[in-house]
Amino acid sequence: MSPRTTDRQTVADEAYTVMRRAIRSGDLMPGERLVETDLAERWGLGRNAVRTSLARLEQDGLVERSPFRGARVRVISEAEAVEILEARSVLEGLAARHAAGRVTPEGLEELRALLRRMEEHSRAGDLLASSDVNSQLHRRIVELAALPIVARLIDGLHAQNVRHQFRTVLAPGRAAQSLQEHRAIVDALATGDGDTAEAAMRQHLAHVVETLRSLQKPR
Structure with missing residues (x-):
């Protein structure tokens, strides 16, 4: 492979990483039209x-393209969102189990600091900011588990679920309940009990599924 080919590949990889991160964070929202010239100018890409x-x-599965409508961020159905959450429950439960055996005092302090930030945002009524910290806490637990294949699978699932994540955090009473559930997860990690940590993570995500399903019901 020539140096020129390598350079082109590096630029393409960087562009892919930037755009994928933007979809995952909600900077590019589900259904948003993706115009090549606009995206290139926005991030200084070719x-x-x-x-x-x-x-x-x-x-x-993050973008859909059609001959007449161009490219858009794919909108997943609520049924897909439930399936994604159920898959996350299994994988993140496994991550919590392993993290319980590997977490250091420094790692626990990081998690507790994230909990405090979630609580501060919730108290201030900034539920979307709380949701962002929530995602950081989940990501840190996965990092502490040190399971690269599981981490890659979870990252793919997170990227597709932005719209539904925002909807569930705004459900009445959900923010306070979520905070309690995350405290239970971190407390379980602190004890080093993998069974309890896995159960707490799976229960948390089961409650997210319940919330999403309740939002689907006719009013």
Whole structure:
């Protein structure tokens, strides 16, 4: 492989990472139209790199393209969102189990600091900021588990679920309940009890599923 080919590949990989992160964070929202020239200008990317990235994101199931409508961030159905959460429950439960055996005092302090930030945002009524910290806490637990394959699978599931994540955190009473559930997860990690940590994580995500399903019911 020539140095020029390597450079092109590096640029394409960087573009893919930037755009994937934007979808996962909600910076690019479900249903949003993706215009190559706009995306290239927004992030200072080449159009070829953007085009290649859109093709990769389509393969990931994060983007959909059609001949007449162009590319858009794919909107997943609520049934898909429930399935994603159920899959996350299994994988993140496994991550919590392993994290319980590997977490250090420093790691626990990081998690407790994130809990405090969640509580501060919730108290201030900034539920979307609390949701963002919530995601950081989940991500840190996965990192502490040190399971690279599981981490990669979880990352793919998170990226597809932005719209539904925002909807559930805004449900009445959900923020306070979520905070309690996350405290239970961190407390279980602190004891080093993998069984309890896994059960607490799975219960938390089961409650998220219940909330999402309740939002689907006719009013």
